Amino acid sequence: MKATVVVTLKPEVLDPQGDAVRRALEKLGFQGVKGVRVGKLIEIELDDAQARAPGVADKLRKMADELLANPVIEDFDVKV
């Protein structure tokens, strides 16, 4: 089973990488881009036993909270 964890910067945190992308798009001639934010998408392949175990979403949230995201500056969303 494949689960996905999406990690994004909290809205109040500045994103210099996203700003650089926005400026680069402008230079390439793409107009009308108001803002860009860059996040991470982590695909986790679980074996069948884990995938069928109860509380798999909670386990994925724990993974995200402990390792995949920095909860001080990032939000995460788990999709099972």
Next chain:
Amino acid sequence: MKATVVVTLKPEVLDPQGDAVRRALEKLGFQGVKGVRVGKLIEIELDDAQARAPGVADKLRKMADELLANPVIEDFDVKV
């Protein structure tokens, strides 16, 4: 309008970052993780004129192809 571009490594390309995450999850005691792949999620905020313009999806694909992804090793998916 907010559009999302998801950039992932092609399946045949090795992902050392994902492997490092998999090993770290194992060390933290999370069992049953067979594989991890790390990709990027780019949120693009377009102004209303651009969002209503025809061919906005094509334009976003062009952005992804020219700047956001490296088509040699990465795939991308545009969600408008």
